[in-house]
Amino acid sequence: MQRTLVKDALNATASSNAILLQGWVRTRRDAKAFSFIELNDGSCLKGMQVIVDATLPDYGNVAQANTGASIEVHGKLVESKGGGQKWEVVAEKFTVLGEADNTYPLQKKGHSLEFLREIAHLRPRSNLFGAVFRVRSRLAYAVHQFFQERSFHYVHTPIVTASDAEGAGDMFRVTSLDLANPPKTADGKGVDNAQDFFGKKTFLTVSGQLEAEIFASALSNVYTFGPTFRAENSNTSRHAAEFWMIEPEVAFCDLNGNMDLAEAFVKHLIRDAKEHCAADLEFFGKFVDKDLLARLDFVLEKPFVRCSYTEAVTILEQSGKTWEHPVAWGANLQAEHERFLTEEHFKCPVTVYNYPRAIKAFYMRQTDGTAEGRETVAAMDLLVPGIGEIIGGSQREERLDKLRAGMALHQLNEKDYWWYLDLRRYGTVPHAGFGLGFERMLMFVTGVANIRDVIPFARTPGTADF
């Protein structure tokens, strides 16, 4: 007999004489003539109420059906007499597949998120994490849907790489050398990386952008969606050492087209979650962030604000606030500034664009006609309330001479980027792209405040369990 998922059983349009459910016991209540068991199988937030009659031959098995045990129930799907649910299952055959004793850590509700992180192997069985990871799965699908429907091609960019895509140096080394006894260079002073596995120094990628640019220069519209790694030692609620990023790259596109795409993309993901994860979002609205649903609606309704970096600095200077990090033209915007702009000043998502050239990556397109000392690049960051930056992107420098100047400014070696420079030698075109941090988007859509709670197994400084 085929198993029915709880989700489908709860949405049934008619009763059934024979149904098979399999899942885990959330709660059990024993009355005189019956036991009531809530069976959850993760297909949706809700569980199915299962009623086991004390006269059933299998009734003896019920005593082993403790919270956390896995069970299998053959029975009838009938209309529920009690309030709260439309359907319930009256058991005819009741089996405990795997017992769980009273050491099962998810006995009671109300565990702290910190505690649940320590049992990341069991937390998907809680309401909160079940909901988070269903939304994560759905939005991963919606990412592909958004781009595939717009004729973007999905490119698998490498995870092991020899190039620093951001030129920021926050990279994890990948090596098969014996660290205690590495081969030495001829002069005996340094490590001979030519003897390493790949014949050179390699790292985990920080971004698939540069490779995506290669493919955009051939297939026009592409996107990546994969894990990226940053060895920045930032212990914040928004930073992970391993996170997933979506990076579209579009040929024949400028900064405005890029901002339009980013806005449409973010709105698509929110709309999709609202449509396909309604029960889970409602749960977040009740138990995680009571303003969540109103905020998501609000974000969908209004166009995002666009504000140049220079305007943003003026707003911050005139805000009358005292900042931990001083505001001045040329300095990077810090989280406190970003959050002020989006949460207090504009009270809506804001795309800040045209940042000072010196503080942004080497590949960003220099804005024509900016005054010396105030040179900017066609960068954009999308800031949202509660989180700050969720998207970073830019129009790329497609002019060979300007790109070389940018690399010199950031003290990068042209030899390491020869293929990237070639894209500007052969059929170069204006192009643009951005990266959306998938976990930050999930934080925004679920209201969950810590990045560690929207990724199945968080990799942060000092933590790589599971």
Ligand code: 4AD
């Ligand atoms: O702004 P970033 O560093 O931009 C890039 O990597 C570009 N190559 C993207 C592109 O233009 N194709 O990162 C992009 C986004 C950020 O806005 C943020 O949402 C997320 O990636 N991100 C992180 N998320 C979690 N933990 C971290 N340590 C993150 N660093 C960046």
Ligand code: MG
């Ligand atoms: Mg950024």
